Every structure is written in structure tokens, then in C-alpha cells.
Amino acid sequence: MPDIHIPESLHGACISIGNFDGVHQGHVSMLQQLIQLARQLCVPAAAVTFDPHPIAVLRPEFTPPLLTTPEERRRLLLQAGVSAVFVLPVSASLLQLTPKQFFSQVIQAGFQAGGVVEGPNFHFGHDRAGNVDTLQQLCQDAGIACHIAAPADDGSEMISSSRIRSLLCRRAVTEAVKLLGHPYRISGFVHRGAQRGRTIGFPTANLAEIHTLLPAHGVYAGTANIQGHIFPAAVSVGPNPTFGEQREKIEVHLDGFSGDLYGTRLNVDLLAEIRPLQAFSSASELVARITADVAEVRKLAATAGH
Template identity: 50%
Template sequence: MLSFDFVPDSARNGCISIGNFDGVHRGHRIMLDSLVVLARQVRTHTVAVTFHPHPVAVLRPDFAPPILTDIPERIRLLKQAGMDHVVVLPVTSELMAMSARQFFDSFVVNQLQARGMTEGVNFRFGRNRLAGTSELQQMCDAADIRLQLTDIVTTESFEISSSRIRKLLVHGQIAEACTLLGHPYTISGVVSAGAGRGTGIGFPTANLERIPTLVPSAGVYAGLTTINGTNYVVAVHIGPNPTFADGRHKVECHIDQFTGSLYGTELSVQLIAEVRTLQSFASPAELVAQIEVDVQSCRRIVSPYL
């Protein structure tokens, strides 16, 4: 039997919610708000249980969706949503083979010793996702665990879901994706040395590599970053650089009014809205003129977030 003895004692005897929580979007937040209310009624703490990696990455690796949040960012957002504890459940083939009853008894009852539980009405669990909320209700009743279910959250007739947000990001629709998320979309990576062209034209960039999450489609975006406690406006260029015949797909961040060196450090940028699509310019001078316009646009877009 799979062991769950990694669960800390502090996470036991609480009210729990189990899910991928990728993106921690508005639909998740409504369910988590409901969990906070339940925990107050039961007079205990809240526990969010998330998975790593995504279950599809274990079951069908070729079909695994790109993630919206890595684990550190997901934990940060879950705690921001009022979770007292976050348990990261390692996804293995052994875990995915467990029946709903086995998972419920060994993890929810024996390890977490849950006193309450909140899930969405479309929650499914166990091997092949065979069990739904009716089975969950029966199990919770038998274990004296209070269960409450939340409705699917929609906007303009569309369900707010991680998959829909991914589609928006793939098409560069950052502002709409952020509306569904309820917060800016964050990308993080390690700053590497670039070709130095940005510095040469007066707009140095931090080039991000090893980004673990979904990178939006090619374009220029307005973003925000925090360095040593100070917020900065960021103009983010994603994709190739046609003006210099550079076809490599890169993420280049011009951090407005920042003068230090970030090479080798990790940088997180909150993307807020799209500015424009990519285009080729006849000369570096034309490119510089457009970048100046882009930076002004980014300042205007980001100013409410500073």
C-alpha cells in the first residue's frame, strides 16, 4: 500500500480541498473561500492538497498540458487564498492505480484525518476517475466528515478552467486570461546573457531561460516585477527578433528604470496585458522608436498595479 507518511502533523484534523489547482484561478478561489467558511464553522484549519506532477504527465506524458503555475507559485497563491497548509501529493503510477475507496480511506481518513471537505460538483477521483461526488458523499457520511460542494464558476457562459486559460495564453490574450485567473499571470526563469543588442540600442534586457510554465505566444506584453522590494514596469518581448533576423524563440524583459545586473538570478514577471504583435522594422532606429512607444504603453497599463 502506498505510504502517505510525509503528511505533517500540522496538516491533520483540518478541512481539506483536493485538486490540481493549476493557476489558482477564480473558480478555485470561490471553492477555497467556501472551504475557509467551513473551517471556521468546524473551528479548525484549512488544507489544500495539490498534485505534482500533473496526473496526465504520469498517465499519458505526450498529452500532458503545460502548467500555469510551478509548485512554489501555486503554494504562494493557495496561501494567499487563505490556506493554512498546502500538501503536495507526489503523483506516481501507484497512486493513480488506487481505487477511490483506497485513496479516501488511506489518505483522507487515516493520514489527513479530515474533519471537513469542499470540492466542486464535477470532482472525480480514484483509478480512472471512476468515482464522483455521490460516492464521495457516501464516504464522507460514513466517516463523519462534513462535505460541501460548490457549483462550476462560469463567465459569459464559459466555465472558468485551467484549460481555457491555457488556450487564451497560447493565443496571447493575456488580459482575458488574467481576468479568469483573478491575478496576473507569472512567468519565472533564470536570467542568462544575451547578444547584447538591447544594451546597444539603449534598452537592456534580461533574457529568461528554463521557464517551467506555459510561455504565451509571440508578442510584446506589459508586466511587473519586484527586485529587492522595489516594483518595476517590464516590457516583455516573447518570440523571435525579425528586425535582426534572429529566429530563436526568446523571452526578453526590459525592466524600466532598473540599472543593476541580474545574470544568473531567478526573475519572476507578472504579465498583465498584451501590447502588440511582433513585427519587423526596416532599421534599428525604427525599432528603437517603437520600443519607446511600447515602454510608454507598459507604464500606462502597469501603473495601477505599482
């Protein structure tokens, strides 16, 4: 068995295994069914996920850009109501296990699972050879409760992490947020930029070291929590075409905030798209547009409960 230490507190738990990237509405729907089964069996409900993403080990060039950092994913999973989050360390030995070996070594011997809840597209084992039919048969043979959750959709198609990534890449943050069921968070360290925004009355925090998918170039509405205070955030993703810039950057104007954030991590929760990036003929035209953007951001932040 791969070197995985599963705490005794999770022995007998009901588990759901998956990447849970984004922890979207489809995930939450399945986790609610996991929690319900766990309550019936009087055991903990645990979300079991992976780090790194299995594709990052198998075929790094095809690794999808992540919607959530491991820390953010854990926070959202616990917020969804599970008792615990367990991260399986991904290794070549883990990924070489056949479906039967994965079941017997991880689910049965490792977790001593009392129940398993998965979605209809669940695959496991080497080459993803195991599916929900395999899982149901193995659980039945082992006397473990097994439930396959119906796929969650928004009335048109199934909710999935790949669909949300596609929406973000098309600047459709509003629609992505609906499928997520929560704002889309970007998190980075504040570093010193050209400070051009300060000279026109709209100082910005420039973010670096962002490890999740950025939406397409554009201006977005969001909020930021700084020491317990929520500030409306106007977020620009991409170079500033008015000044002929080519360098990729993320600038955040925090409405009503004054202070020094350099060197700190800033979490920004995106709510909606405002407009694409555009070049303006003068600084005064740019200021007028930013003024309108910030007014729109305030309105959207207030509507979102902030």
C-alpha cells in the same frame, strides 16, 4: 497505503483536493467555501495538491503545460487564505487506488478529514472513476462533512485552467489575468544574450529555464519586483523578426532599472498584451516602436497599482 506522511497538525482538517494549476478565480471561490466550513468546525483548512501532475505519470505525452510552478502554486494557495498546503507525491501506487481505497486510505485514515470541499467536476481514484456523487456517499457513510461548490464563471463560461491556457496561447493575457485574479507570472534565470537591446538604448534581461506555459509570440506589459522595488517590464516572447532571428527567446526590458541581473532568477508578472511581433524596416523604426511600447507598459503598470 502509498508511503505518504501527513503531519498530525493536519489531522481533522477540512481539505480540498486538486491540481490547482494557476490558482484561478474558480479555485479561490471554492477555497473560500473550504475556509468557511473549516471555521465552522474549528479546524485547519488545507489545500491538497499533487506533484507531479497525475497525467505526467499516467500519460506523459498528454501532460498540459503548467501555469504555475509548485512554489508559485503554494504561494498563491496560501495567499488565498488556506492554513496549509499539502503536496501528495504522485506515484503509480497512488494512481492505482480505487475511489473507495483513495477515500479510506488518504482522506479518512491519512488526513482523518473533518470535512471535504470540492468542485462539481472533481474526479478521484483509478481511471477517475469516482465523482462528486461517489464522494458525497462515502463522506456520508464515514460521517465526514462534504460540500460541493458551485462552478465559478465569468458570466459566459466556467473558469478553468484549460481555458486560461487557451487564452495565453492566443496572446489574450488581459483576459487570462481577469480569470486568474492575479498577474500571470513567468520566472526564469537571466543569461547573457546578444546585447543588441543595449546598443539601441533598451537593455534587456534574457530569460532561460522557464518551466511554465509561455504566452504566444508577442510583446506584453508586466512588472518585476527586484529587491522590493517594482519596475515596469516590457516583455518580448519569441524571435526578433527585424534581425531575421529564428531562435525562441524571452527578453525583458525593465524601465528605470540599471544593474546586473546575470545568473539570478527574475519573476515577471504579466498584465496585458501590447502587440504581436513584427519586423521593422530599420533600427530607428524599431526604436520608435519600442519607445511607444514602453510608454504603454508604464501606463498599464501604473494602472495596476505599480
